[in-house]
Amino acid sequence: xxxxxxxxxRKLRQRPAVWVLGGIMLTALLLFGYxxxxxxxxxxxxxxxxxxxxxxxxxxxxxxPINFLKNSLTGVGIIGGILTLILGALVxxxxxxxxxxxxxxxxxxGRLQTLAGQVGVVSxxxxxxxxxxxxxAATASLIIALSDGSAITWPAVIDVFKALGATWLIFESxxxxxxxxxxxxxxxxxxxxxxxxxxxxxxxxxxxxxxxxNAGWLTTVEKFFLxxxxxxxxxxxxxTVARGAATAPLISAGQAVTVLALYAIVFAAIASxxxxxxxxx
Amino acid sequence: MANGNVxxxxxxxxxxxxxxxxxxxxxxxVHRGEVFGFLGPNGAGKTTTLRMLxxxxxxxxxxxxxxxxxxxxxxxxxxxxxxxESPAFYPYLSGRENLxxxxxxxxxxxxxVDAALEEVDLADRAKDRFGTYSMGMKQRLAVAAAxxxxxxxxxxxxxxxxxxxxxxxxxxxxxRRLGSGNRTVMLSSHLLNEVQQISDRVAIxxxxxxxxxxxxQELRGESAIVVRVTPVDAARRQLDRMLGAAAVTxxxxxxxxxxxxxxxxxxNEALVGAxxxxxxxxAVERTLEEVFLTLTGEAA
Numbered sequence: 001x002x003x004x005x006x007x008x009x010r011k012l013r014q015r016p017a018v019w020v021l022g023g024i025m026l027t028a029l030l031l032f033g034y035x036x037x038x039x040x041x042x043x044x045x046x047x048x049x050x051x052x053x054x055x056x057x058x059x060x061x062x063x064x065p066i067n068f069l070k071n072s073l074t075g076v077g078i079i080g081g082i083l084t085l086i087l088g089a090l091v092x093x094x095x096x097x098x099x100x101x102x103x104x105x106x107x108x109x110g111r112l113q114t115l116a117g118q119v120g121v122v123s124x125x126x127x128x129x130x131x132x133x134x135x136x137a138a139t140a141s142l143i144i145a146l147s148d149g150s151a152i153t154w155p156a157v158i159d160v161f162k163a164l165g166a167t168w169l170i171f172e173s174x175x176x177x178x179x180x181x182x183x184x185x186x187x188x189x190x191x192x193x194x195x196x197x198x199x200x201x202x203x204x205x206x207x208x209x210x211x212x213x214n215a216g217w218l219t220t221v222e223k224f225f226l227x228x229x230x231x232x233x234x235x236x237x238x239x240t241v242a243r244g245a246a247t248a249p250l251i252s253a254g255q256a257v258t259v260l261a262l263y264a265i266v267f268a269a270i271a272s273x274x275x276x277x278x279x280x281x
Numbered sequence: 282m283a284n285g286n287v288x289x290x291x292x293x294x295x296x297x298x299x300x301x302x303x304x305x306x307x308x309x310x311v312h313r314g315e316v317f318g319f320l321g322p323n324g325a326g327k328t329t330t331l332r333m334l335x336x337x338x339x340x341x342x343x344x345x346x347x348x349x350x351x352x353x354x355x356x357x358x359x360x361x362x363x364x365x366e367s368p369a370f371y372p373y374l375s376g377r378e379n380l381x382x383x384x385x386x387x388x389x390x391x392x393x394v395d396a397a398l399e400e401v402d403l404a405d406r407a408k409d410r411f412g413t414y415s416m417g418m419k420q421r422l423a424v425a426a427a428x429x430x431x432x433x434x435x436x437x438x439x440x441x442x443x444x445x446x447x448x449x450x451x452x453x454x455x456x457r458r459l460g461s462g463n464r465t466v467m468l469s470s471h472l473l474n475e476v477q478q479i480s481d482r483v484a485i486x487x488x489x490x491x492x493x494x495x496x497x498q499e500l501r502g503e504s505a506i507v508v509r510v511t512p513v514d515a516a517r518r519q520l521d522r523m524l525g526a527a528a529v530t531x532x533x534x535x536x537x538x539x540x541x542x543x544x545x546x547x548x549n550e551a552l553v554g555a556x557x558x559x560x561x562x563x564a565v566e567r568t569l570e571e572v573f574l575t576l577t578g579e580a581a
Contacts, residue, residue, distance in 0.1 A: 007385035014374060099369030103426065106335045106363045107386035110355050114386075279338035 004109045004117025012121050017090050021083050022129050026136050028079045033072055034140040038063055064145040065138060066153045069163040072137035073234045076167050080133070081230060084126060084171040085195045088178025091122055092271070093188025102280050111275045119179065119268060126171035130164050163237060166257075170230045173260045176267035177226065183274040203227030223251050226263050232256040286310045287434050287465040288317075288334060292343035295329050295489075303329040305489035306343065311467050311482075316460035318480030318497075319469040320569075322577050326489040327469040328366060331438045334467075335363055348434050359387065362427025363436040367443075368419040372412030376403055376422050379411055383426045397425040401455065417448035424455060435459055435466045441475060453479060477569040487577045501567045506538040506545055508552070509561035516557045523551055535561070542566070 012018050040048060041060050050056050062071055095101040104114055138154075145152055181191035203225060210218050222228050229251055236253035251259075288311035295304040304326040311317045321327045332338045334345055336353015350357030370379040380394040398404045401421040406414070414422065420440060427435055440456065441449045449472070457479050460466040470476050476483060477497055484494040493500055510516035517536060520529045528539045538548065542564030552559050 003385050003388045007382045010378070010385060011371060011374070011382050014378065015371075016373060098371065099367065100371060102332075102337055102365055103369045103383065103423075104386055105337060105353075106358060106361070106365065107383050107426075108355050108358045108388055108430070109386055110353075113355075280332070281338065 001109075001113045001116045001120070004113050005120045006117075007104075008117045008121040009124070012091060012125065015094075017094075018087065018125060021087050021090075022125075022132065025080060025083050025129060026132060029072055029075050029133060029136060030140055032079075033075055033137065034063060034144060038144050060148065061150075063141055064148075064150055064153075065141045066155060068137045068141040069134070069155050069159055070237050071141070072133060073163060073167070073237050076133070076170055077227070077231050077234050080129070080167070080171060081174045081227065082196065082199055084129070084175040085178040085199065086192055087125065088122060088175035088180075089182045089188045089191035089195060090178075091118060091175075092179040092182035093185075093191050096182070096186045097188055105280060112272060115271055115275050119176065119271075122175050122179065123168075123172055126175055127168050129171060130167040133167060134160065134164060159237075166233050166237070169257065169260050169264070170233065173226060173230070173264045173267070176264050176271070180267040180270040180274075183271045183278075199227060219250065223255070224259060226260070229256040229259040229263075233260065285313050286346075287313045288345070288347050288467060290330075290334075290343065290345040293330065293333060293340050293345055294342040295326070295333060295338065296341045302489050304333070304340075304486075307486065307489070307491055309484055309491070309494065311465060313465055314463045315481040316456070316466045316468060316479050318476035318483035319467060319486075320471070320473065320476060320483055320573055321469075321486040323471065325486045325577070327486065328438055329489075330486070331363075331365060331436055331467075331469060334436060335361070335365065337365070359430060360433045361436060362424075362430055362432035362434070363438075364420070364423040364427055364440055365436075365438045368423030370411045370419070370422060370426075373410060375408050375410055376414070376418075376425075377407040379422065380426055380429060384429045387430045389430055393429045393431070397428040400428055400458075401425045402451075416443040417445065417451070420444060420448070420452065421455070424459075428459075433464060435464060437466065437468045439470055440468065441470060441472055449475065473568070473570040473573055483569070485573060485576050492576045493572070497569060500572045501569060502572075504542050504564065504566045506540055506542055506548065507532075507535050507561070507563055507565050508538065508548070508559060509535045510552060511558045511560065515555065516552055519552060519555045519557065520548070523548070537565070 041056060041063075044056070050059055061067065095104065105111060109117070142152065178191060178195055181195055182188055185191050185194070207222055207225070207228070232251035233253055233256035236256065288309060290307050290309045293304055293307040293309070294302070296302050307330060319327055319330070329338065333340050334347050334352050336358070345352050348357045348360040371382070374382070377394060377398065380397060381391050384391055384394055395404065398407050401424050403418060403421050403425060406418060411419070411422065420443070424440070437456065441452050444452055453475055456466060456468060460479065468476065468480065480497055482494070482496050483500060485492050485500075508516070513531070513534070513536065517529060517531070520536060520538060524538060524540055530537045530539070540548075545562055545564060549559055549562055
C-alpha cells in the first residue's frame with residue numbers, strides 16, 4: 001500500500017486538475033466569502049440595507065478573524081463538496097480515461113492496495129485543501145480587520161481543529177462519492193455528471209420542493225442524506241450573525257459526523273467491491 | 282516451473298454471456314527462456330488470453346500459472362513485464378516521471394529508470410511529456426516500464442502495432458535483445474514474418490481455440506527440393522539410389538525431394554554427372570504465413 005501511495009502522490013501532486021480545483025475553491029472562498037461582502041459593506045450603495053435585525057457593523061464583524069471559521073464554513077458544504085466530488089471522480093476516472101489502470105494493475109500491487117493508495121492520497125489532498133481553505137480565510141479576515149482598524153481576536157484553537165476536522169470529513173465523504181462513481185461507470189465524465197445531478201437535483205431542488213408538503217417522513221428521510229448531514233455539521237458551528245430566535249437543529253453534530261463517516265466507509269466499500277470483481281477490459 | 286514451463290494454461294476459457302466464447306479451453310505451454318509467438322487473426326482471442334494471464338480479466342473456466350503464481354498475484358506480477366494493447370501512461374508527465382511512478386507501483390528503486398530508458402533508446406526524450414511522444418516512442422516507453430522490474434517473463438501484445446517500418450525493425454531488434462539469455466518472451470502479433478524471425482515456438486489460435494503449437498520448424502513442416510528433369514525415369518532411379526525411395530515423390534512432372542535444401546548443389550552435380558538435363562531446381566519451404574493461413578482457414 002505504501003508503494004501505491006507513493007506512486008499516487010507523485011502522480012497527483014503534478015496533476016494540474018488537482019491544483020486547478022484547489023485554486024477554484026480558494027478563489028470562490030475569497031470572492032464570495034470576503035472580497036464581494038467587504039466591498040458591499042465598505043462601499044454600500046444607496047439601495048443597500050443590512051439584513052433584518054442586524055447592523056452594518058455586525059455584518060462587517062462577520063468578516064473579522066473571530067468569525068473566520070463560521071464565515072468560511074458556509075462555503076464548505078456546496079462549493080467544497082462539489083469540487084471534492086469532482087476531485088475524486090477525476091482521480092479514479094482518469095485511470096480509465098487514459099487506460100492507465102491496466103498499466104498500473106500489471107506492475108505489481110494488488111487491486112485493493114492500488115485503491116487504498118489512491119484513497120490515501122485523495123485524503124491527504126482533502127486535508128491540504130481544508131488547511132489551505134482556513135489559511136486563506138484567516139489571512140483575508142486579518143487583512144479586512146486591519147484595514148478597518150478593528151481589534152484582532154481569533155477563535156479558540158480547539159474550534160479551529162474542530163472546523164478542520166469537520167471540513168476534512170465533508171471533503172472526504174464527497175471525494176469518496178466521486179471515486180465510487182468513477183469506478184462504477186469506469187470514467188470521470190459520467191461520474192461527475194451523475195454526482196452533480198445528485199447534488200443539485202436530489203439534495204438541492206427536490207428536498208426544497210418536498211419540504212413544502214411538511215411531511216414528517218420526509219424529514220426523517222432527509223436526515224440520512226449526505227448533503228443534509230454535511231450542512232448540519234457546518235451549521236453546528238453557529239452563524240456569524242444571529243438571525244431571529246435559535247431553533248433546534250434537525251440533525252445533531254454527532255449524528256452528522258457518524259452519518260458522514262458511514263457514507264465514506266460505504267463509498268470506499270463500493271469502490272473496493274467493484275475493483276475486486278470487475279474485469280479490466 | 283519445475284517442468285520448465287514459465288506459463289501454463291489448462292482449459293483456459295473466457296465467455297461473455299451465453300453466446301460469445303472469446304477463449305475456448307486453451308492449453309498452452311511456454312518454456313523458460315524461449316521467445317513464444319502467439320498468433321491468430323483479429324478477434325481470435327489473443328488479447329483476451331494475455332489479459333487473463335496478467336490477471337486483468339478472470340477466466341470463466343480453466344486455470345493458468347504464470348511465473349509460478351496465479352494470474353494477478355502481486356508476487357507473480359513482480360516477475361512479469363507486460364505491454365497490453367496500446368501503451369497507456371499519464372500524458373501530463375514526462376517519460377521519466379511515468380517510469381518513476383511505475384517503479385513505485387512495482388516496488389523497485391528509481392535507479393533502474395534511467396537504465397530502462399537507455400535500453401529502449403529514449404534517454405534523450407525522457408524529460409518530454411508522454412503526450413508529445415510518437416507512437417513508436419510510446420511503445421518503447423511501455424517496454425521500458427516492463428523492463429524496470431528486470432522481469433523473468435515479458436508478455437507483449439502486438440508490440441509493433443502502429444509503428445512505421447523503421448519502428449518495426451527497431452522493435453524487432455529490441456525484442457530479440459529482450460529474449461536473449463534466460464528471459465522468456467511471449468509475443469502476440471499478426472505480423473507473421475516478424476514472429477517467424479524471432480520466435481522459438483509459436484501457438485496459433487482461431488476463434489478462441491488452439492489450432493497448433495510447436496516450433497516454427499515443426500509448424501512449417503519439412504523443407505524440400507523440387508527438380509524438373511529429363512528424362513524423369515532415369516532421374517528418379519538416380520535419386521532413389523542417392524536419397525532413398527521414400528524421399529522422392531513425383532508431382533506434376535517434377536520430382537519433390539524431401540531433403541535439406543542445402544544439398545541442392547550435390548543433387549545437381551549428381552544428376553548432371555549421370556547425363557540428366559536439369560531445367561529447374563529450387564528449394565521449397567512453407568512460410569509461417571502459409572501455415573497460418575491454412576490453419577486459420579483464411580487462405581484464399
